[in-house]
Amino acid sequence: MDYEATLLMSEFVTHDVKRFVLSRPDGFSFTPGEGVELTIDEPGWRDAARPFTPTSLTEDRVVEFTIKAYPHEGVTQKLHGLNPGAALRLSKPFGTIRHRGPGIFIAGGAGITPFIAILRDLARRGKLAGHGLIFSNKTPADIICEKEFRHDLGDRCRFVCTATAAPGCEHRRIDEAYLRETVDDFGQNFYVCGPPGFLEAVTAALKGLGADPQALVFER
Numbered sequence: 001m002d003y004e005a006t007l008l009m010s011e012f013v014t015h016d017v018k019r020f021v022l023s024r025p026d027g028f029s030f031t032p033g034e035g036v037e038l039t040i041d042e043p044g045w046r047d048a049a050r051p052f053t054p055t056s057l058t059e060d061r062v063v064e065f066t067i068k069a070y071p072h073e074g075v076t077q078k079l080h081g082l083n084p085g086a087a088l089r090l091s092k093p094f095g096t097i098r099h100r101g102p103g104i105f106i107a108g109g110a111g112i113t114p115f116i117a118i119l120r121d122l123a124r125r126g127k128l129a130g131h132g133l134i135f136s137n138k139t140p141a142d143i144i145c146e147k148e149f150r151h152d153l154g155d156r157c158r159f160v161c162t163a164t165a166a167p168g169c170e171h172r173r174i175d176e177a178y179l180r181e182t183v184d185d186f187g188q189n190f191y192v193c194g195p196p197g198f199l200e201a202v203t204a205a206l207k208g209l210g211a212d213p214q215a216l217v218f219e220r
């Protein structure tokens, strides 16, 4: 089963990430962190479904996506060029990362999107206590929703930039040494999402520090 939606507006969140606001199809609901297959309902694009994560609140009357454009002529670049009124289709949501209780979210780049959905839901319900975020990007200009995370999590969020040094952003990689310095309890939940290389490196480092592999939630 899939759903028809209309693009209502889009705006830049960073230099290559846009926020898309869609009409909410009747009967469409999701659990924060779930993904959907999104299709542009135009000739030539209907067979090109791609997975994205709703970042709106489950009770919002619209559906929001936060999408990074790749520079080649793929679906994300096409999405970034769409005008309001464009027709889109959404699949039934499917499970990716599910919240299982307080812990630390560790994201690389656009891998933050399931955590945006989960953290917004926790913030709305006043349940952010015990949660932290470590968010890795190449440069400060790539950080999605930085102000929102700083507001909601305060000193429980850390930003790491691998390519440049900047105020408020540590010029580091998330490796075993970094995690040992910044995390005090490896028995808690860890939620990791990002590109495959990032995911492998971070989960290997966490396991090396004694984190319970059951507590590591991978993007599938």
Ligand SMILES: Cc1cc2nc3c(=O)[nH]c(=O)nc-3n(C[C@H](O)[C@H](O)[C@H](O)COP(=O)(O)OP(=O)(O)OC[C@H]3O[C@@H](n4cnc5c(N)ncnc54)[C@H](O)[C@@H]3O)c2cc1C
Pocket (backbone or CB within 6 Å): 035, 050, 051, 052, 053, 054, 065, 066, 067, 068, 069, 070, 071, 072, 073, 074, 075, 076, 077, 096, 110, 113, 114, 220
């Ligand atoms: C469950 C899930 C949820 C996701 N949620 C989100 C989300 O909320 N927001 C988000 O931004 N992303 C999300 N993603 C990632 C998103 O699905 C991909 O970015 C998207 O599918 C890319 O589509 P595309 O057609 O633009 O690129 P594709 O053509 O599918 O290409 C994908 C990959 O191939 C490379 N590539 C292919 N062709 C070229 C070329 N000619 N030149 C250069 N590079 C090339 C790209 O760099 C990229 O690594 C999610 C992924 C999954 C699995």
